[in-house]
Amino acid sequence: MSGVTIRNLGKAFPKEDGTMTQALEGVNLDIRDEEFICLVGPSGCGKTTLLRIIAGLETATTGSVIVDGRAVTGPDPKRGMVFQEYSLFPWRRVVDNVAFGLEMRGVGKEERRKTADHYIEMVGLSQFRDAYPYELSGGMRQRVAIARALANDPDVLLMDEPFGALDAQTRNRMQKELLSLWEKTKKTIVFVTHSVDEAVYLSDRIVVLAPRPGTVRESITIPWPRPRDRTSAEFAEVRRRVLRMIDESESAQ
Amino acid sequence: MNQQTQKRLLGIASLAVVAIIWQIIAEYVVGRSFILPSVTDVAGAFANLLGSGTLLADTLVSLEHFGIGLIAAFLLGVPIGILMGWFRIGDYLLDPIIEILRPIPPLAWIPFAIIWFGLTTQAAGFVIFAGAFFPILTATYSGFRDVPKVFVEAGKVLGCDTSLELIRYVALPAAIPGIASGIRIAMGVGWMCLVAAEMFGVSNYGLGYQLWHNYYLHQMPNVVVYMLILGLTGLIIDRIFRNYVERQLLRWRAGEVA
Numbered sequence: 001m002s003g004v005t006i007r008n009l010g011k012a013f014p015k016e017d018g019t020m021t022q023a024l025e026g027v028n029l030d031i032r033d034e035e036f037i038c039l040v041g042p043s044g045c046g047k048t049t050l051l052r053i054i055a056g057l058e059t060a061t062t063g064s065v066i067v068d069g070r071a072v073t074g075p076d077p078k079r080g081m082v083f084q085e086y087s088l089f090p091w092r093r094v095v096d097n098v099a100f101g102l103e104m105r106g107v108g109k110e111e112r113r114k115t116a117d118h119y120i121e122m123v124g125l126s127q128f129r130d131a132y133p134y135e136l137s138g139g140m141r142q143r144v145a146i147a148r149a150l151a152n153d154p155d156v157l158l159m160d161e162p163f164g165a166l167d168a169q170t171r172n173r174m175q176k177e178l179l180s181l182w183e184k185t186k187k188t189i190v191f192v193t194h195s196v197d198e199a200v201y202l203s204d205r206i207v208v209l210a211p212r213p214g215t216v217r218e219s220i221t222i223p224w225p226r227p228r229d230r231t232s233a234e235f236a237e238v239r240r241r242v243l244r245m246i247d248e249s250e251s252a253q
Numbered sequence: 254m255n256q257q258t259q260k261r262l263l264g265i266a267s268l269a270v271v272a273i274i275w276q277i278i279a280e281y282v283v284g285r286s287f288i289l290p291s292v293t294d295v296a297g298a299f300a301n302l303l304g305s306g307t308l309l310a311d312t313l314v315s316l317e318h319f320g321i322g323l324i325a326a327f328l329l330g331v332p333i334g335i336l337m338g339w340f341r342i343g344d345y346l347l348d349p350i351i352e353i354l355r356p357i358p359p360l361a362w363i364p365f366a367i368i369w370f371g372l373t374t375q376a377a378g379f380v381i382f383a384g385a386f387f388p389i390l391t392a393t394y395s396g397f398r399d400v401p402k403v404f405v406e407a408g409k410v411l412g413c414d415t416s417l418e419l420i421r422y423v424a425l426p427a428a429i430p431g432i433a434s435g436i437r438i439a440m441g442v443g444w445m446c447l448v449a450a451e452m453f454g455v456s457n458y459g460l461g462y463q464l465w466h467n468y469y470l471h472q473m474p475n476v477v478v479y480m481l482i483l484g485l486t487g488l489i490i491d492r493i494f495r496n497y498v499e500r501q502l503l504r505w506r507a508g509e510v511a
Contacts, residue, residue: 057406075409087407091426091505104412104422132505152411 002068002155002188004031004054009063010213011049023049025213027063031156036182036189038199038206040242042250046214047192048160054190055081055158068155077101080149080187084161086141088133094120094144095129101152119147122181139170143177150185159191163198175201179226196242200235201228206242210249218245290474295481298474307458311479312486314458315447318374319490322381322443322450323436330386330439331432334393338428339420351390359384359442360449372455380450385439392435396428430506433498440494444487460486 009027012020024046031037039047052058054065056075065072067079088097095116096103102112120129123143133141142162149157163171175198182189193199199206203222210217222238229235272292279291286294302308336343337351362383370376400423408423451461460483467475 055410057409075406077410077412079410081407081410083403083407085401085403087403089404089407089423089426091429100422101411104414104418134505148411 003033003035004029004156004188004190005066006030006050006054007064007066009050009053009065010061011046011053011058012061022213024053024060024215026215029207029216029219031188031190034186034188036202036204037191038203039190039192039209040194040196040199040206040246041209041214041217042211042246043194044214045209045211045249047209049214050209051158051160051190051192054156055079057081077105077152078155080152080154080157082142082145082149082157082159082162084164086133086138086145086165088141088144088148090133093130093132094125094136097133097144098148098151100148105152116147116151119151120144122150122184123147123177137170138166139174142166142174146178146181150181150187154187156188156190159189161192161194164194171198176227178202196239196246197230199242200238201230206238208242208245210245217249287471287473290477294474295477298472299478302475302478307463308482310458311460311463312482314456314462315451315460315483315486318377318450318455318459319381319443319447321374321378322383322446323385323440325378325382326385326389326439326443327436330389330435331393334390334432335397335420335425337390338394338397339416339424351387355387355391357383359446363449363453366450367453372453374455376453377447377450377455377459381443381446384446385443388439388442389432389435392438393428393432396431396435397424399431400424400427429502433502437491437494437498440490441487444483444490448483 006027006029009024010022011024012022015021027050039050041047049058053060054067054072056072056079072079088094089100092100095113098116098119099107099112102115107115117126117129120126123146125140125143125147128136128140128144133144136144145162146157163174166174179202191199191202196206200222206220206222207216208218208220209215220238220242224234276292279286279289279294283289290298333347337347338344359380363380366376366379366383370379404423404427405419408419413419413422447459448461448464451459452465454462456462460479464476464479464483467473467479
């Protein structure tokens with residue numbers, strides 16, 4: 001069981017003039033084990049902050065995040081994270097990037113490289129195992145970043161606009177590959193994106209956040225099987241609904 | 254003719270022209286070897302010095318002074334740079350001290366070098382240390398300051414629990430290119446301090462010592478020989494270091510130069 005339970009979560013940042021900005025307030029969310037969730041919302045709604053709190057990179061001001069029965073207090077390899085920026089260590093070869101988490105846990109060289117090779121193969125980059133990150137394209141780097149997070153065998157995979165910097169075609173291909181990885185590994189995935197299209201294509205459930213203070217506005221379950229047809233009428237309908245919600249909460253300010 | 258050969262030929266031609274002009278001016282315009290030794294004077298002096306046999310010993314002694322200063326600068330500069338670049342408290346505590354000491358010219362330390370260490374190899378090493386320490390310190394400091402936040406956060410979510418682990422596995426490797434160029438600058442500054450460091454006679458050998466010694470003897474062609482050897486040795490040290498760093502440490506930085 002690796003669900004995520006978020007209860008009455010709030011986060012305030014200090015501003016320069018001494019007052020506080022309420023980034024998140026009263027966020028309640030239950031994420032089931034093996035669920036694929038997308039967080040969407042207008043900029044400033046706190047979706048990245050929420051993800052970073054789940055990761056343990058930020059601390060909540062109020063409320064709690066419970067993963068697998070334990071409250072989150074700081075970063076932990078059990079919650080893997082894929083960042084929007086390229087986060088591979090440029091001084092390590094692909095295989096040693098992927099093996100990094102295992103190395104931190106004290107797994108021996110032979111064994112961690114074997115595990116790393118397994119995940120590198122899973123993302124289809126076996127012939128690049130000895131390459132340095134600068135030799136890879138943007139899409140390949142994000143695939144390695146995903147393999148690196150998976151190699152720790154996390155309960156939850158947190159993804160912060162991981163395909164945001166990629167071109168449209170690469171992005172579509174990466175989405176397909178992510179879905180097949182998800183089906184293979186059955187991880188719970190929390191995925192932050194700006195693209196409603198991406199959210200409808202990928203997720204079991206879209207969580208729409210409203211800004212200032214950031215809070216959950218609506219949760220939309222998408223029951224269709226995958227792969228989904230982006231051009232179908234129902235796909236367009238859900239997209240329109242979500243976009244309208246984002247629009248409304250943006251113009252409500 | 255390809256570009257490489259062209260570059261080399263033109264380089265040699267340019268040096269040859271300068272040597273000829275130098276020779277003409279020295280011989281026909283100035284006419285006194287004491288004011289400006291000619292190329293042939295210097296060549297003759299070089300041949301004599303080779304025969305007398307102390308050139309190698311001088312170079313080795315100088316390299317020893319240089320090595321002592323540089324190793325000490327590295328051993329102190331890197332850890333202090335890490336303390337200041339990584340821990341805010343370290344920065345607040347040490348920064349005022351560093352800011353006061355840093356503008357003092359390295360050669361201003363010579364009196365205390367002699368008082369503290371006497372006329373020893375260590376005294377010469379200390380002067381070179383005074384020149385080499387700050388470039389290494391500041392390079393390490395900014396190297397650690399500029400570690401991209403995303404690397405640190407990636408390290409944390411992948412299981413680096415302590416500052417020590419983050420420094421060792423994330424920040425230090427990320428800062429190595431910066432530290433390497435700091436060391437390169439430090440070697441340049443340290444080498445420049447060498448002549449002054451050997452001036453006060455810590456040993457009867459050393460390129461800088463011989464330069465002054467021959468000046469007192471009015472052997473100006475010999476002075477030029479030592480000047481050229483100092484320049485050439487500095488150049489070789491820099492080249493060796495740069496090649497080493499490029500090949501060994503920075504394979505992952507594809508073509509970027511330290």
